Amino acid sequence: MTSKTNGVYDRTPLIAGNWKMNLDHQQAVTLVQKLSWILTDADHDFEKVEVAVFPPFTDLRSVQTLVAGDRLPLMYGAQDVSAEESGAFTGEISAQFLSKLGCRYVLVGHSERRTLHGEDDAMANRKLTAALRHGLAPILCVGEGLDVRQAGRHVEHTLAQLRGALEGLSTEQVTDMVVAYEPVWAIGTGEVAGPDDAQQMCAALRADVASRYGEEAAAGLRLLYGGSVKSSNAASILREKDVDGLLVGGASLDEAEFANIVRFEHHLLTD
Numbered sequence: 001m002t003s004k005t006n007g008v009y010d011r012t013p014l015i016a017g018n019w020k021m022n023l024d025h026q027q028a029v030t031l032v033q034k035l036s037w038i039l040t041d042a043d044h045d046f047e048k049v050e051v052a053v054f055p056p057f058t059d060l061r062s063v064q065t066l067v068a069g070d071r072l073p074l075m076y077g078a079q080d081v082s083a084e085e086s087g088a089f090t091g092e093i094s095a096q097f098l099s100k101l102g103c104r105y106v107l108v109g110h111s112e113r114r115t116l117h118g119e120d121d122a123m124a125n126r127k128l129t130a131a132l133r134h135g136l137a138p139i140l141c142v143g144e145g146l147d148v149r150q151a152g153r154h155v156e157h158t159l160a161q162l163r164g165a166l167e168g169l170s171t172e173q174v175t176d177m178v179v180a181y182e183p184v185w186a187i188g189t190g191e192v193a194g195p196d197d198a199q200q201m202c203a204a205l206r207a208d209v210a211s212r213y214g215e216e217a218a219a220g221l222r223l224l225y226g227g228s229v230k231s232s233n234a235a236s237i238l239r240e241k242d243v244d245g246l247l248v249g250g251a252s253l254d255e256a257e258f259a260n261i262v263r264f265e266h267h268l269l270t271d
């Protein structure tokens with residue numbers, strides 16, 4: 001997001017709520033209903049600031065039914081996708097299934113997939129390709145651990161993740177992409193990277209895309225920050241020039257708190 005002063009953004013801000021392994025399908029319906037009531041009551045303009053939720057797989061059909069039935073203006077997506085097309089892959093969920101459920105987005109390469117399931121950049125690349133084949137918009141997650149940050153290698157590390165995951169993709173495919181910078185040391189810890197840290201990395205990611213895929217691709221690329229985001233720090237991070245949105249974990253499980261994050265502009269105007 002850019003141009004914070006006149007209310008006009010170069011890119012539509014995206015506020016994404018990753019529920020992780022929380023909320024069953026009934027709780028999902030309740031949360032989405034309440035979130036939509038709060039935002040509608042507050043006259044939230046969903047075209048100006050996009051809102052997306054990422055429930056567990058088992059909730060997606062219920063969320064789809066609610067969103068379609070009530071014509072809710074929010075988007076939803078999945079937290080992961082198989083790199084495979086179909087077949088004997090027990091427990092996997094294909095991009096085609098997600099597409100059929102009306103998912104707009106899918107997270108790829110989240111740090112919890114990387115650390116808990118050993119996913120690497122090559123796997124992120126295969127998942128991105130699978131998602132794109134089925135018309136899903138991937139949100140590629142990148143970011144460094146504490147050791148890398150302390151060694152001062154966070155920019156090179158994160159750019160290497162980006163390059164590995166985007167390997168072989170066309171300029172057109174990269175142009176539609178969303179990339180989330182999530183420093184692992186700031187996830188679920190209460191530690192937040194400062195707005196300067198978020199801006200430094202998002203600027204480096206955008207510059208890298210510009211050098212490889214051209215200025216147009218870089219200008220369209222949406223860059224999110226994730227890691228202990230709350231309504232109290234959202235506005236200051238989003239004020240940064242190259243930060244186009246947020247990937248929110250824990251705080252997205254509380255509809256009032258998440259709605260306050262979505263309405264960050266309100267805080268920009270008042271603080």
Ligand SMILES: O=C[C@H](O)COP(=O)(O)O
Pocket residue numbers: 018182186187188189190226227228229247248249250251
């Ligand atoms: O996907 C979301 C991120 O992992 C951030 O999670 P958090 O807001 O709970 O730190």
